Amino acid sequence: MTEQSAPAAAVPSRFPAALKSAALSALVAFGLFSLIVGARTDQGPTGALIVFPRLDDLAWLAGVVFAGSFLRTLLFGDAPLQVSRHFPSGVKRIGARLSRFAAPALLGFALIAPLLFYSNRYYLDLSILVLTYVMLGWGLNIVVGLAGLLDLGYVAFYAVGAYSYALLAQNFGLSFWIGLPLAGILAAFWGVLLGFPVLRLRGDYLAIVTLAFGEIIRLVLINWQSFTGGPNGIASIPRPSFFGLPFTDDEGGFAHTFGLEFSPIHRIVFLFYVILALALLTNWVTIRLRRLPIGRAWEALREDEIACRSLGINTTNTKLTAFAIGAMFGGFAGAFFATRQGFISPESFVFMESALILAIVVLGGMGSQLGVAVAALVMIGAFELLREFAQYRMLVFGFAMVLIMVWRPRGLIGTRVPSIFLRKEKELPSSMVAEGRR
Numbered sequence: 001m002t003e004q005s006a007p008a009a010a011v012p013s014r015f016p017a018a019l020k021s022a023a024l025s026a027l028v029a030f031g032l033f034s035l036i037v038g039a040r041t042d043q044g045p046t047g048a049l050i051v052f053p054r055l056d057d058l059a060w061l062a063g064v065v066f067a068g069s070f071l072r073t074l075l076f077g078d079a080p081l082q083v084s085r086h087f088p089s090g091v092k093r094i095g096a097r098l099s100r101f102a103a104p105a106l107l108g109f110a111l112i113a114p115l116l117f118y119s120n121r122y123y124l125d126l127s128i129l130v131l132t133y134v135m136l137g138w139g140l141n142i143v144v145g146l147a148g149l150l151d152l153g154y155v156a157f158y159a160v161g162a163y164s165y166a167l168l169a170q171n172f173g174l175s176f177w178i179g180l181p182l183a184g185i186l187a188a189f190w191g192v193l194l195g196f197p198v199l200r201l202r203g204d205y206l207a208i209v210t211l212a213f214g215e216i217i218r219l220v221l222i223n224w225q226s227f228t229g230g231p232n233g234i235a236s237i238p239r240p241s242f243f244g245l246p247f248t249d250d251e252g253g254f255a256h257t258f259g260l261e262f263s264p265i266h267r268i269v270f271l272f273y274v275i276l277a278l279a280l281l282t283n284w285v286t287i288r289l290r291r292l293p294i295g296r297a298w299e300a301l302r303e304d305e306i307a308c309r310s311l312g313i314n315t316t317n318t319k320l321t322a323f324a325i326g327a328m329f330g331g332f333a334g335a336f337f338a339t340r341q342g343f344i345s346p347e348s349f350v351f352m353e354s355a356l357i358l359a360i361v362v363l364g365g366m367g368s369q370l371g372v373a374v375a376a377l378v379m380i381g382a383f384e385l386l387r388e389f390a391q392y393r394m395l396v397f398g399f400a401m402v403l404i405m406v407w408r409p410r411g412l413i414g415t416r417v418p419s420i421f422l423r424k425e426k427e428l429p430s431s432m433v434a435e436g437r438r
Helices: 002-013 015-032 055-076 089-116 121-146 155-172 176-195 204-223 265-291 293-303 305-310 315-341 351-364 369-385 387-407 430-437
Strands: 039-043 049-053
Touching: 015 055, 089 121, 089 265, 089 369, 121 265, 121 293, 121 315, 121 351, 121 369, 155 176, 155 204, 155 315, 155 351, 176 204, 176 315, 204 351, 265 293, 265 315, 265 369, 293 305, 293 315, 305 315, 351 369, 351 387, 369 387
Parallel strands: none
Antiparallel strands: 039 049
16 A cells, blocks of 8 residues: 555655746747747748747747646656556557557558559559658668668668669660669669778768768769759659550550550559569568578677677678668669659758658667558658648657657667577586586
């Protein structure tokens, strides 16, 4: 009785501290968001800048922060909030069981999604976009989640794949199925080129170099106008065909060949299954590589590079293979992006794309394939749901990321389960031990 009543008795004693902490948090929020939310600027009729105050929105925001901080301190005290302390083990077991069925459920839903949303072009396009970011997240997960190398310039390989396919298709007339592997090979080549200068770098220094690499690629695409089209980009990129059958309304098209009524949705459904197949290929290859010696070398490199070297692992080859394979899948995604859009420009490959892909990997759980897929679905879907609230979208998105990092530091489905276990050592009989001593 004494142990159960102690937390309840401690709640009233925390009231003054909770009130003080909530007031301080609300004051800090009021100061931080006073210029972002509390004021809106517009251009007047004479061209002068006019400031419109929005004190009601700022007051609502400060009130929400006050209430959240007050309840948090009142219930949990000043100790760092840990989910494992406040949730029973039964809830964890239920979550572990649900995670086993999450992957087959998501795969089954993805297979029948075109049938469910066949008459809704918006949801089909959104599904293709989500699968594209799932594939990019799985590709970056090899570099960041498995090998532990912080890459802030992953969008560079995405751009290399897109421009490689676009230039090969326009200048040499190559089809999508031939240009796709070539784009991946070229992206992997650039991944190796990036890997050589950063072999001796770790942590923040590695992040700075990869960030610079991504910006270099973007600036080259902008300034090399005779080759890449510069800021104008590349238009009229050939669309993929169904084994030589174009999705056109003529006798040699896909619909007439199979006796179907022509519909532009056929091409969208085909693109959906193409990116689904590419994403599943990325997932399958990653899982297979993780069980091989190279995958275990990536995990050893992630945990401790010095210990990895002491075990005799060639860290040079380990880093280069991680960069090359991750870049290859980024190149595949870029080639698909180019053929889906039909137009590409440097504006599609800015740093924010790298930040978004990295956020998907970190929030989903570094090293977790299912976590990356769930994070991509939530983040891309949330961006679309909050499109009507463009002024507050990034604010809500950042607030959600802070909450996840506080409650789930390792991501939504974070895991560090090793890919291989050592067998349990058996105790030797006493007779063998005595014989060995002799």
